[in-house]
Each structure stands twice: as C-alpha cells, then as structure tokens.
Amino acid sequence: MDQGQKLRIGILISDTDNLRNDQFNLIQHVVSHPSLELCVLIGKSSGGKGKFAYLYNNWSNEKGNTLLKRLFFFHLKWESKLFKQWKTVDPGKIIKEISGVERITISPDEGDPDKNNHAFDRIKEIGLDLIIASDNIFCPPELSALVQKGIWQLWFGENLKDGSGPSGFSEIVTRESFCTVLLIQQSGGKASPMLIDKAYYNRDWFFMKSFFDTRYAALGLLFKNIERVIANPDVTGSPIAAAQNSVIPGMKYLFRYMRSYYSRLAFIAISRPLYKIFHIKRECWALFLGEGDFFKADIRRSAPQPMPKNEFWADPFLISRDGKSYVFFENYSYETKIAKISAGSIENNRIKDVRDVLVKNYHLSYPHLVEEDGVLYLIPETGGSMRLEVYKCVEFPYSWELYSTHFEGEYIGDTTYFQDEKGDRWLFLNKGKSINSELYIYKIDNLRMERVVPHAMNPVYIDCRKARNAGSVFKYEEEYYRPNQRNIDGIYGRELGINKIKVLTLTEYEEELIRVIKPDFKKGLQAIHTFNQIPGLFVVDGCYTFK
Structure with missing residues (x-):
C-alpha cells in the first residue's frame, strides 16, 4: 500500500x-x-x-x-x-x-x-x-x-x-x-x-x-x-x-x-460456605517438588508442599544461591483476593522460611528470575499496574527495587526472558485481546529495554493450546525448550506443554511439541500450568478442584 x-x-x-x-x-x-x-x-x-x-x-x-x-x-x-x-x-x-x-x-x-x-x-x-x-x-x-x-x-x-x-x-x-x-x-x-x-x-x-x-x-x-x-x-x-x-x-x-x-x-454456591466453615478451598493451586531430571523423573513421586489454610501457591521459579536452593512463587490470599510474591528456602524437599518478597496493591504472579553479569533480576506479572515491571535484587532473597518499566498502558502476562547461544536477548510475553491465546516475541538490547524490536509475526501464536508461557526457557542436551500452558477444556491451565525451539529469528519462529503433562500425577487435580527446574531439582504447580 x-x-x-x-x-x-x-x-x-x-x-x-x-x-x-x-x-x-x-x-x-x-x-x-x-x-x-x-x-x-x-x-x-x-x-x-x-x-x-x-x-x-x-x-x-x-x-x-x-x-x-x-x-x-x-x-x-x-x-x-x-x-x-x-x-x-x-x-x-x-x-x-x-x-x-x-x-x-x-x-x-x-x-x-x-x-x-x-x-x-x-x-x-x-x-x-x-x-x-x-x-x-x-x-x-x-x-x-x-x-x-x-x-x-x-x-x-x-x-x-x-x-x-x-x-x-x-x-x-x-x-x-x-x-x-x-x-x-x-x-x-x-x-x-x-x-x-x-x-x-x-x-x-x-x-x-x-x-x-x-x-x-x-x-x-x-x-x-x-x-x-x-x-x-x-x-x-x-x-x-x-x-x-x-x-x-x-x-x-x-x-x-x-x-x-x-x-x-450449585458447585460455586456451595464452595463459599465450605471455605468459611471448613476451610475447604475451591480451585486451589499447590506446589510439588521433585528430585532429579524432569525429563527422566516420575512426576508422581513429587512431594506436595504444605501451606497455610487461607492461601494457595502457584507459578513457582527455582534458583540456587551459595549452595542452597530457593523457590519464588505467587502467594494468593483467599481473604484479600489478591496475590503477592513470596519466597522460601528448600531443605529435604520441603519449602521453609517463607517470607514476602513483593507486596503491592495489585495482583502479582509469575516471578520470573533472570541473572545477567552477576546481577539478579525479577520480572513478575504485574498486569494490574498496566505495564511490565523489572526489579533488581538489593539483598537476596527478600529485598528488591524497581529497575525499569515497559509497555506502559498494556496488560502484560507471564513475561519470559532468555539469552540464546548467539547472545541475542529475547522476551516472550502474553498480551492482546486474550493473554491466554496470544504470544508475542521481542528482541531487546538489555533489561533496561532501550531498544525493543517486535517479531515480524506478532502475535506469533493466537492459540490457547500453546501461546501462554509456563516457566523459564531452559537448555537440555544443547537444545532450548519453552514450557507453555494448554488452556483447553474450559479450564485455565488445564495441561502443560514442553516445546523444543527449532527456529528463532526476528522474522521466523518455529517450535515442536515434545511432551504434554496432564494433571493426573496426584489425586484431585484438574490443572497444571507452571514448570521450572535447576540441576537435581524441579517444581510444578497443580490445581485441586477442592482442597
């Protein structure tokens, strides 16, 4: 034209x-x-x-x-x-x-x-x-x-x-x-x-x-x-x-x-008195820790993590520091109807010493962790603020300060950052008319994001089966993999997909679905929508219909 x-x-x-x-x-x-x-x-x-x-x-x-x-x-x-x-x-x-x-x-x-x-x-x-x-x-x-x-x-x-x-x-x-x-x-x-x-x-x-x-x-x-x-x-x-x-x-x-x-x-109606009287929670997310390599481990042997009766825990991310393992996660309160970011250390396959990391007057989730040049950053989902927020670690693991903001005026979901073998930096994020169905990719200069170049295919996907991010991009046997939510069957986060990234340039994107994880590894689960791993340890979340 x-x-x-x-x-x-x-x-x-x-x-x-x-x-x-x-x-x-x-x-x-x-x-x-x-x-x-x-x-x-x-x-x-x-x-x-x-x-x-x-x-x-x-x-x-x-x-x-x-x-x-x-x-x-x-x-x-x-x-x-x-x-x-x-x-x-x-x-x-x-x-x-x-x-x-x-x-x-x-x-x-x-x-x-x-x-x-x-x-x-x-x-x-x-x-x-x-x-x-x-x-x-x-x-x-x-x-x-x-x-x-x-x-x-x-x-x-x-x-x-x-x-x-x-x-x-x-x-x-x-x-x-x-x-x-x-x-x-x-x-x-x-x-x-x-x-x-x-x-x-x-x-x-x-x-x-x-x-x-x-x-x-x-x-x-x-x-x-x-x-x-x-x-x-x-x-x-x-x-x-x-x-x-x-x-x-x-x-x-x-x-x-x-x-x-x-x-x-009727199901929804009875869930309210069940919580108030018996503290039985409807659609309750929980964390499950497993040892070993996720591709080889039996997820059925993962250990459910105990949590307070008025909370659910979801969107877990793992990191190792000074010989110890930590997990950051979304901590949702059934009382306030809002979530914050919390973190705890892991000992003997159990989460301990849980404390708040970020608390805002808007919903926080998906605490994606990024380490570059010896500096640790946190990129949570902050959709309620209508922008993307990047935080820099002041004192690990509980003290963070705002480092940069981007995409002002847009609802951004589940931002995932990674640097490929060429040193190119990429953002995968969900936004648009349906954050559960639209995947956008951007090439950036650094986490200040002074230069942000959109992918030519944006939105790369408009597909509820593979668009929404579900954890960090990880490298396994010299290949990169992207976890994704499979939002199907009328259920949010119904299944989890693991995709091998085959082509990634500013004009092309291709990935191959390698594995689908269904919420059948524990009794009573209806959904699973986040996965992360570090050497020797992995974590997933799962949603109970009632707990």
Whole structure:
C-alpha cells in the first residue's frame, strides 16, 4: 500500500440496533487506526427481536424447533443477568465519533434480488477496499464483487453454514477442547470463501461468556491480518477444508447444557460456605517438588508442599544461591483476593522460611528470575499496574527495587526472558485481546529495554493450546525448550506443554511439541500450568478442584 494511502473500510453488522462490546471495539480500532478509514456501516435492524437478535440470525434456517428456541432464549435472559457483558470502550463516545459515517441497510431476503440493488449501487460508488463482517451473518456473494479485497468475515466455528446454531454452544455441549475462529474471505462474487487465518480460544463453562469473550478476543486475529495487508496488499486466502457440522440445540443438547449449567452454579454456591466453615478451598493451586531430571523423573513421586489454610501457591521459579536452593512463587490470599510474591528456602524437599518478597496493591504472579553479569533480576506479572515491571535484587532473597518499566498502558502476562547461544536477548510475553491465546516475541538490547524490536509475526501464536508461557526457557542436551500452558477444556491451565525451539529469528519462529503433562500425577487435580527446574531439582504447580 502506498505511503499515506488509507484502506477504505466498510463494516457489516448483524444488528445495528444492539451493538455488542466487540462490535464497538471493532469500530474503535478502525476509526483510530492511522492506515484505515471507516467509510460506511452496512447492516440490518433486529426486526424487534432485541438484544439476542444475533442468535436468532444464527438459527435462521432451523425448522420445527420454535418451542425449543423460546425455551433456550428464556434461559439466556436469566443467564445474561448473571453474566454482564463487560465494556472495554465507551459506547457513547464511539457513537458520537461515527455520527457522520454513512449507514446502508441490506436485506437477507434472497427471494427478492432487486431489493438490494440501490444499496449495492451506493456501496460501489463509495469505492471500498475491504468490508469487515463481524459475525456469522448473511453476506450476499454479489456484495464481495463490489469491493477490491472482498469481504473479510470472522466466522465462529468450523461449520460454514448459516443457521448452524449459536457458536460457543456446540463446543460446550459436545465437550470440545476449544473454540475455533476462522478469518474467511469472499471475493469476486464467488460463493465459496477462502481461509485467511484461524485462531483457537478456550471455551468457558457457560455459553454467554464463551460467546462474548471469543468475539472480543477474535479481533486480535482480524487486526493481525489487516496489518499484513497494510504491509503486503497481495495477501490472499487458501481453500477451506470441510468440517463437521456444529450442534443445533435440540432437546437432548438443550437439557444437557442446562443440567451442566445449573450444576456448576450449585458447585460455586456451595464452595463459599465450605471455605468459611471448613476451610475447604475451591480451585486451589499447590506446589510439588521433585528430585532429579524432569525429563527422566516420575512426576508422581513429587512431594506436595504444605501451606497455610487461607492461601494457595502457584507459578513457582527455582534458583540456587551459595549452595542452597530457593523457590519464588505467587502467594494468593483467599481473604484479600489478591496475590503477592513470596519466597522460601528448600531443605529435604520441603519449602521453609517463607517470607514476602513483593507486596503491592495489585495482583502479582509469575516471578520470573533472570541473572545477567552477576546481577539478579525479577520480572513478575504485574498486569494490574498496566505495564511490565523489572526489579533488581538489593539483598537476596527478600529485598528488591524497581529497575525499569515497559509497555506502559498494556496488560502484560507471564513475561519470559532468555539469552540464546548467539547472545541475542529475547522476551516472550502474553498480551492482546486474550493473554491466554496470544504470544508475542521481542528482541531487546538489555533489561533496561532501550531498544525493543517486535517479531515480524506478532502475535506469533493466537492459540490457547500453546501461546501462554509456563516457566523459564531452559537448555537440555544443547537444545532450548519453552514450557507453555494448554488452556483447553474450559479450564485455565488445564495441561502443560514442553516445546523444543527449532527456529528463532526476528522474522521466523518455529517450535515442536515434545511432551504434554496432564494433571493426573496426584489425586484431585484438574490443572497444571507452571514448570521450572535447576540441576537435581524441579517444581510444578497443580490445581485441586477442592482442597
């Protein structure tokens, strides 16, 4: 694209009367982007169906299930009261900003081809480069012929049939591990779309949250590829492989979902009195120490570490100092609902002398330790401060001072630093629309980070199965390995992956999954999401459903 030239954008929205948070975000991204110009909003009214109209649209071809649909939508009204759609932008401000943008209405009625002629003629006059469709909605093939780069559409699920049921529901009732989002392209008036890119996100245990969160997160997939087009206007898609149909809610699946939903509500409800009366903690993380080489050791023989009744411990990092071993970890209080960084020494495979290292008025976790030129640094997750913070050791192990800050105004998760055999310094971190699904890589000069160069592929991954970091990059038999969380099955930190780094440059990144560790090494565990080791000793964390 020529320098200074903007891509002329139209946005196709399923329901112009009831915009969702993700749609407001989409509009804001386009309006604020220096290389994009929002020229027109294309849509249709809800037809009186109200704020759930987008779900009616997804069921437009379903036959004979009117009663079931009404029952499901009655349930959704109740579910929506429990889950309030969170706002990440100011809707009033966005509406004011686009007050001068032209609006055009098209009809989904394919039985009356003349109905849209006037609208299509106007869209052609505007001279759009690209139309973005924000949902699994009707896109007339002839519309794509009027636009230079066609229609780009975020499609939720792998079934490319309109009226296939609300996305997010199928993944829950069939217990799929994750939700798939396709970025597809219709161009030249062709009915068959092409695949631009795809992403994977963890589902939640209830539909409304899965539905809204996935749509918001998928904007990261869209704008990653818009940046590709800005850099290279010749980006094209590839043929899409056939996929299984998603589930249209019939009686069996509807009752399966509602049974699961209300059982989970009951589970959450009883957990509060269980803690207050019996100090039984729900979703409680704990640390497990093991001796030997992690690749050869039996993790089932690792030793669970005792901890106070009102805490959980997670995100452990190991270090050796003066012949002694220490562990730094996230120390979460069930009373204050916030975590700090604590540390303790290790003797006879037990953690002792636990004391606080960092305490802030925001949540702290993932205390990644880095030693360079004889100086020890700590890079914790400090998302609540909306920046990355690096601390320098004043007196080991309990005294630290702020050394530098970076990525101001961004929520940064699980930063992992390492220096390769060439002496190049790298940051692996999680941020973006979904920190559990997006991995970013940067090359830096030092931990002052006066020079930070982003990887050309950023975000390198948009994949809940391998994006989020899970411990220090380590060297084993002359190869580098990166641990990662596998956020699947509707559970945070469900499994742990170990990946061999095969290629790492500023333009390429390739790794190979070598091993998956499941939370089956101790009874009662449902998740495992951090691993670290030093010679002769390793540590993992595990999450008990109840403890």
